[in-house]
Amino acid sequence: xxxxxxxxxxxxxxxxxxxxxxxxxxxxxxxxxxxxxxxxxxxxxxxxxxxxxxxxxxxxxxxxxxxxxxxxxxxxxxxxxxxxxxxxxxxxxxxxxxxxxxxxxxxxxxxxxxxxxxxxxxxxxxxxxxxxxxxxxxxxxxxxxxxxxxxxxxxxxxxxxxxxxxxxxxxxxxxxxxxxxxxxxxxxxxxxxxxxxxxxxxxxxxxxxxxxxxxxxxxxxxxxxxxxxxxxxxxxxxxxxxxxxxxxxxxxx
Amino acid sequence: xxxxxxxxxxxxxxxxxxxxxxxxxxxxxxxxxxxxxxxxxxxxxxxxxxxxxxxxxxxxxxxxxxxxxxxxxxxxxxxxxxxxxxxxxxxxxxxxxxxxxxxxxxxxxxxxxxxxxxxxxxxxxxxxxxxxxxxxxxxxxxxxxxxxxxxxxxxxxxxxxxxxxxxxxxxxxxxxxxxxxxxxxxxxxxxxxxxxxxxxxxxxxxxxxxxxxxxxxxxxxxxxxxxxxxxxxxxxxxxxxxxxxxxxxxxxxxxxxxxxx
Numbered sequence: 001x002x003x004x005x006x007x008x009x010x011x012x013x014x015x016x017x018x019x020x021x022x023x024x025x026x027x028x029x030x031x032x033x034x035x036x037x038x039x040x041x042x043x044x045x046x047x048x049x050x051x052x053x054x055x056x057x058x059x060x061x062x063x064x065x066x067x068x069x070x071x072x073x074x075x076x077x078x079x080x081x082x083x084x085x086x087x088x089x090x091x092x093x094x095x096x097x098x099x100x101x102x103x104x105x106x107x108x109x110x111x112x113x114x115x116x117x118x119x120x121x122x123x124x125x126x127x128x129x130x131x132x133x134x135x136x137x138x139x140x141x142x143x144x145x146x147x148x149x150x151x152x153x154x155x156x157x158x159x160x161x162x163x164x165x166x167x168x169x170x171x172x173x174x175x176x177x178x179x180x181x182x183x184x185x186x187x188x189x190x191x192x193x194x195x196x197x198x199x200x201x202x203x204x205x206x207x208x209x210x211x212x213x214x215x216x217x218x219x220x221x222x223x224x225x226x227x228x229x230x231x232x233x234x235x236x237x238x239x240x241x242x243x244x245x246x247x248x249x250x251x252x253x
Numbered sequence: 254x255x256x257x258x259x260x261x262x263x264x265x266x267x268x269x270x271x272x273x274x275x276x277x278x279x280x281x282x283x284x285x286x287x288x289x290x291x292x293x294x295x296x297x298x299x300x301x302x303x304x305x306x307x308x309x310x311x312x313x314x315x316x317x318x319x320x321x322x323x324x325x326x327x328x329x330x331x332x333x334x335x336x337x338x339x340x341x342x343x344x345x346x347x348x349x350x351x352x353x354x355x356x357x358x359x360x361x362x363x364x365x366x367x368x369x370x371x372x373x374x375x376x377x378x379x380x381x382x383x384x385x386x387x388x389x390x391x392x393x394x395x396x397x398x399x400x401x402x403x404x405x406x407x408x409x410x411x412x413x414x415x416x417x418x419x420x421x422x423x424x425x426x427x428x429x430x431x432x433x434x435x436x437x438x439x440x441x442x443x444x445x446x447x448x449x450x451x452x453x454x455x456x457x458x459x460x461x462x463x464x465x466x467x468x469x470x471x472x473x474x475x476x477x478x479x480x481x482x483x484x485x486x487x488x489x490x491x492x493x494x495x496x497x498x499x500x501x502x503x504x505x506x507x508x509x510x511x512x513x514x
Contacts, residue, residue: 122343127333
């Protein structure tokens with residue numbers, strides 16, 4: 001019962017925390033500069049991982065799909081099938097998990113370290129709202145970066161799929177793009193994934209900042225905060241993915 | 254003018270009493286030392302004073318305003334009149350010394366860049382670190398980092414400064430340098446609160462002392478009055494002797510084992 005109480009207490013604390021951060025919108029040029037810097041820092045550092053992961057996923061899905069479709073003589077549908085699974089599920093979910101691992105752990109450690117070094121209290125004592133200068137820019141940076149990274153994941157997956165199809169499997173270039181065009185609806189399938197990635201951005205940033213901010217100041221505090229961030233954010237991404245898919249009508253939409 | 258007033262302040266967290274009916278006043282121009290052993294409640298005292306914690310009972314007044322009743326914005330404005338030197342220095346490692354000191358100036362005032370730079374040089378001169386502008390905190394020794402943190406704390410010329418454990422982990426030369434700087438700031442009409450557990454160093458730079466023990470004020474008065482106090486706890490603290498005798502220490506251990514702690 002006490003662990004249930006502690007969980008509810010922590011949940012309430014995290015809601016109050018995110019409300020406080022969201023209320024700390026930028027009010028000066030220095031805050032806007034911070035937001036742009038953080039988007040560059042957090043987004044830019046994850047681009048390479050996303051491109052590499054996207055291209056491998058694209059290639060694997062193409063090979064797997066081709067083997068199965070070939071049994072029914074439907075090889076020509078391969079690009080549509082790949083794009084459909086990438087757009088709707090794999091890109092947002094894998095981008096979410098990769099960002100949780102790369103950016104989430106970085107943010108939790110960075111904020112936790114600042115908390116341990118009394119830098120938040122220091123900023124408050126200098127008459128500077130730390131939520132506005134430190135937390136809000138990082139929250140917004142992850143939320144903005146996530147759909148961009150999701151788009152890059154999709155692009156690299158489709159391009160690598162194209163290479164495997166045309167160079168590796170010998171399918172005509174026209175067949176690839178034709179199937180892609182008719183099997184997937186850009187506004188529906190791609191935007192569905194984009195909406196998911198936006199939500200995942202909020203989840204990852206929220207968990208990372210909260211874990212960093214409320215890290216315990218002992219020897220294991222920071223290690224615990226980063227681990228909890230990666231594990232919780234990844235699990236939440238998977239769980240929320242199911243909820244969004246169910247709410248939006250799943251594959252029938 | 255009264256700067257700080259604790260009016261019967263108590264703080265309870267999760268059933269534990271961290272502050273117990275503390276009353277205390279401090280006036281403009283005074284230099285007061287808050288002293289007590291580790292875990293006595295010195296940091297809690299500071300956090301209550303600055304509005305980072307709200308008392309469960311009683312009120313804390315800062316510059317005549319009840320801290321717990323102020324909005325975040327008002328509290329931000331109030332804290333701008335206060336400088337603080339942190340135990341950890343709290344310097345931003347990715348910024349140079351100049352950027353660390355200039356940041357609060359740039360944030361709050363729209364001054365020409367050259368004026369800001371000159372102000373930083375002036376503050377660095379004050380703490381004896383001329384020419385250190387381009388260095389990063391990782392390139393500084395512990396004593397230098399503390400002086401940079403002190404330069405930042407006084408960068409906006411506050412009339413009240415708080416030193417949190419300024420002597421902890423510092424060598425005798427740095428300690429002596431810090432004391433000289435503190436006395437210099439005192440002469441510039443800067444009131445101060447110095448939190449420390451080092452009674453010898455503290456007694457050299459303050460006029461009055463507050464002895465805190467388990468969240469209670471055990472003694473408050475001039476340095477001489479506190480030094481001559483016949484309160485048992487204060488005497489133990491001044492003499493550096495343990496309150497535990499061998500017998501009651503063993504008894505405590507036995508009780509802990511029996512209770513499964």
